[in-house]
Amino acid sequence: MADLRRLARMLGEIDDQLVSCMRCGMCQAVCPVFGDTGREADVARGKIALLSQLGSEMIRDPHQVKERLERCLLCGSCAAACPSGVPVVDIFLRARAILTAYIGLSPAKKLIFRGLLARPGLFDRLLSLAPAMQGLFTREVDAAAGTSCARFQSSLIGDRHFKTLAAKPLHELAAPRDEPAGASGKRVALFTGCVVDKVFPQVGQASLAALSRAGAGVYLPGGQACCGIPALSSGDTRTFRKLVLANLELYADKPFDALVTACATCTATIKHVWPDMAADLFNEGERAAIAALAAKTTDICAYLTDVLGVTPVATQDSAATVTYHDPCHLKKSLGIANQPRDLIRANKNLRLVEMSEADVCCGCGGSFNLAHYEISKHIGQRKIANIRATGAQIAATACPACMLQIADMASQSGGGIQVKHAVELYAQGLTE
Amino acid sequence: MPLAKSLIDEFAQIAGKDSVMTDEADLASYSYDAAVLEPVMPALVVRPKTLESLGRVTRLCNENGLPLTVRGAGTNLSGGVIPARELGVVVLTNALTRIVSINTEDLYAVVEPGVVTAKFAAAAAERGLFYPPDPGSQAVSTLGGNVAENAGGLRGLKYGVTKDYVMGLSFFDVDGQLVKTGGRTVKCVTGYNLAGLLVGSEGTLGVFGEIILKLVPPPAAAKAMMAVFDTMDAASQAVAAIIAAKIVPATLEIMDNFTIRTVEDFSHAGLPTGAQALLLIEVDGHAAMVAEDADKVETICKRQGASSIKVAKDAAERNKVWEARRAALSALARVAPTTVLEDATVPRSQIPAMMRALLDIAAKYSLTIGTFGHAGDGNLHPTILTDKRDHAAWKKVEAAIDEIFYAALKLGGTLSGEHGIGLAKSRWLEKETSRGTILYSKKIKAALDPKSILNPGKIIGA
Structure with a gap:
């Protein structure tokens, strides 16, 4: 042997x-x-x-x-x-x-990662055709969570209640921009992330609105690539490397104070996984660029509260109740737990109530959910039971992957619970 | 040699197809425990979901002469759940997790063997009761494993160890017959005290079914403090003086200078890195008594030469005292790739002598040894930091472990306070006891388990 x-x-x-x-x-x-x-x-x-x-x-x-x-x-x-x-x-x-x-990589993963994910332009164009067609195969089941299920038996969809692709992705709704520093004196680069771009563009729009209100100039380049974690977690270092380099092209050496994302997984990937993998996969110049970018990378909620000075306000009597789930990649990887809660408390129309086991995983795990749906579902059912026990009308979190999972679980367990990103809830308060 | 397919099918019929594992990767994941020993692949892993099927699995193993090793969370530190070399069957208890009842009138609980210690303690606390044994692995360890190893913990001095809480149990003999011993009453003299024999038998005499555990009322108040000493002798004398003053702290822990420095490097908690020893003390009970005891302990520590003593004023400060202790193993474990955690135990008056012996052994073999542990009951945890991949270093570690045992026995102590004998220390047992003890134990084993299928090789050797 x-x-x-x-x-x-x-x-x-x-x-x-x-x-x-x-x-x-x-x-x-x-x-x-x-x-x-x-x-x-x-x-x-x-x-x-x-x-x-x-x-x-x-x-x-x-x-x-x-x-x-x-x-x-x-x-x-x-x-x-x-x-x-x-x-x-x-x-x-x-x-x-x-x-x-x-x-070796399985043929399906080879097609998805190397044929599609590694080519951001093609990936975007292909998915732009999908929203119009998905109604043929799916039907809405829970308006609050915004989920759908399969219209007929499908081995891929199974009994999931999933979020469909948004009618328009963020990169079509929000033009690329390169603004000067705002009143806060800060210039912030936004990294959108695939799930925010294609499923939850409203989270991206809320991020832009919140940054703008807080007086930060925004750098939002077009043609962003995936952060690479789906490829890397399947062991595809070639695609991972390609995606990191495509993003470095857009973000390295640009004059901004911080790179923020509204996706806990993207944040943890850029901040920790890129530098951790750098020694094996990148040359010295690339490693330096990765280290510099990682040092400037943070979560949108943390940046709004820690740097741009957003603080909690007094809650109104008529406030709706919301409970918050800690994304693993935010709390366990980055130690960020209070900031998203403070951001929610900065909306006077919301009352935050804690669920038990708030920092226990929701069971999504990206492609884990695709490969091991039964286990993923069992873990998610416990999460939604904890959410329901609070009586809150809104389940908030700070990662679009958790949002996908919680929306599925909320919808399957009877619906009626809205699933929102903390920055969405904050931005809502700005217009109310 | 693999098991016959027909036999595997029989196990599947009893326990369910999804409860039988035969894949190489699954077998390999039950080849080890937390002891630094060579892994051994079992031939089969079974995870019964009912006590009834646990009994039938035991019987089937015996009928076919298959050595059976019961495994809870696999946190054993003496190789107790490493399976036998030939045709070993690992039987998991972690699907048997029912807390059958918690009786708040008669102060006992009935549990299945796979219930996690900390979850059980929390369930008892929810009903206003207290289950004191708190082994370091309590967040994952199972009660069945605790009983099989007679697990201890930080509260041993005042509250005792697992054996002090076992009121009764049922267990399967090798024929799958259910044996019952003890009961739900404080007093019970019915028949042989088989529970006493089974507690700490490390899976060699029977397979546990339901366990009846004693619960106690929780203390109303507690106070923690940290005393700093310039010499180990002064700290040890303070321990003796506290006990002599008829105060029994719930916890009385000691840390040596190396451990103090390592914890401080790791957690920056503000520990005095120049101190030769720290005592971490907690007294509990009725509020008035706690206040009085805490005052006395403070006075005694000062009289014995403590350079400073800090009494926790609130829950946050109390937590800080115990954080330092909880960080001890974590901090030490980060120093080197391999962490060998020993538990040689001596009469508490011999702690200074044992500490000196440990320093001598560390110097003799040029090894790094950090020592912390339960000063109140003489149960020390000399922790050797090394790299098992370095063969020369590992030889020295083995020699040092031998000398640690020698030193403990010479001081009237014991090989193991709470980690068990398992595979790691069985060859030492005769030194502590006698030839007669080993022969007597082997006779019991041969009578109860003629084919020697119950965790063979543990405690009394092969």
């Missing part, structure tokens, strides 16, 4: 990280997937052990290890709770890249 030895050598590159896991098993307390299945191979300790054992050739089937490795939300709950500080998400992304390089 000379070939397995080659794989073992490749895994040797991450051995220093793998060995930092002391097998204490504390990750079992926080892993949403393990919480549903109770299987050791689903929790971080198990996955790290499998990688070590594949590296030492104690186990010999890399396909099984790859499959177990993909049963992960990449939510980072384990890393945030790890007593010995194992960089779990970093390890998993590298390991997925190594196993994909060894086994």
Whole structure:
């Protein structure tokens, strides 16, 4: 098995990280997937052990290890709770890249990532045709959450209540702009992110409105590429690299104070994953550009409250109640939890009530939801039960991926709950 | 050698098809626990969803001579849930998670073995009751595992350990027969005290079904404090003096200088990095008694030469004291790739001698050892920081572990306060006890488990 030895050598590159896991098993307390299945191979300790054992050739089937490795939300709950500080998400992304390089990318993923995602112009044009057609296949089921379901049996859609593509994406609704610094003296670059652009353009519009009200000039370039995390989490480093470079082209060396996004996953990816992967995939000049950009990257809610001075106001008696879900990539990856809440409290017509387990994962996990819908749904059902227990009419969060999942769960559990981004709720208050 | 397909099908018939795992990757993920030992692949993993099927799985293993290792959360630090080398079957309890009842009138609870310790303690607290045993892994550890290992924790000094809370249990023998021992009453002298035999038996004598646990009323008040000492001897004498003054703190923890410095580097909590020892103390009980005890402890620490003592004024300050202690293992674990957590225990009067022995051993083998632990009950956690991939270093670690055991035994102590004997320490057991003890134990084992299928190789060796 000379070939397995080659794989073992490749895994040797991450051995220093793998060995930092002391097998204490504390990750079992926080892993949403393990919480549903109770299987050791689903929790971080198990996955790290499998990688070590594949590296030492104690186990010999890399396909099984790859499959177990993909049963992960990449939510980072384990890393945030790890007593010995194992960089779990970093390890998993590298390991997925190594196993994909060894086994190869599936034909479907090759088509989606390399044929489509890596070509932002084509991706945008193709999806611009979709909104008009999706009504043929889907019907609206919950007006509050804005979800639809399949009109007829579809193996891809299953019983999901999903958000359809917006009639017009943000890049058609909001023209590219390159404004000078505003009254605040700040100039802010906005990174839209795919889900905000194509499903929740109103979140992008709210971000623009909020920045403008706070006196920040906005740099919004056209032709933005995906942040790369869907490709990287499938181990496709080639597409990831291409997307990062396309974004560097637009954002590196531009004079702005901060790069903000309304997507927790995009923020965490640019801020942490780009620099973490830089050593393996980028040359020195690119690494410097990535480091500079990462240092300036932050979440829209955090920037509005921490830098642009948005503060909570007194709540009116007639206020609607809203509860807030912490996106994993915001709270656990970036430590941002109070800022989105403050942003919601800055709207006098809203009263924030806390749900229990607000910082437990919603179960979306990007493509995890596509591959493991049953587990994703079980985790999401617990989330929506916690949301419903508060009696709030609005479920707020600060990541469009969480919004997709919560909208599906809200709709399937009887509907009637609006799902909003914190910045949308804040921007609503500006016009009310 | 793989198991016959027909036999795997029999397990699937009993436990359900989705509860039987045979894939290489799944088997490999049950080949280890939290001890630094070589992994061993089981031949099969079964996850019964009912106690009834747990009993039938046990019987089927015995009928076919398959060595069975019960596994809860796999946090064992002595290799207790590493399966047998040939045809090992790992039986998971983490689908058996029912808290059957919590009785607030008679102060007990009935639980299935897979209930997580911290979740159970929280459920008891919701009903106004207190389950004191708090092993370091309580956020994930299972009650079945706690009973099998007789797990301890920070509150051992005042509240005792797991065995002090087991009122009764039911367990399956190798034939799958249900055996009942103890009960729901404070007093119960019916038959052999089999519960006493089964607690701490590390899965070698039976497979637990329902466990009956004692609950107590929670203390009304608590006060925490941190005392700083310039010498380890002074700190140890303060521990002895507190006990001699007839005060029994709920928690009485010690940290050595290396641990203090490492925690401070990690958490910047403002710990005195020049101090040779810290005592972290909490007294609890009735509010008036707590105030009085706290005053006395403060006076005693000062008299024994504490360079400073800080009494927590509120919940936030109290939390800060315990954060320092909770950070100890985390901080130490980050220093080097491999963390070997030992639990040699000595009579508390011997703590200074044991601390000196640990320093000598660290110097002799040029190893990094940080020590913290439960000073009140003499249960220390010398933590060796190393890299198991470095063979030369690992040889030294093994020699050092041997010497740590020697030192503890010489001081009248024990091999293990709370982590168990498992695979890691079985060859040492005769040194602490006697040849007769091993033979007697082996006779019991042979009588109850003639084919030696119940977690073979643990405690008394093969």
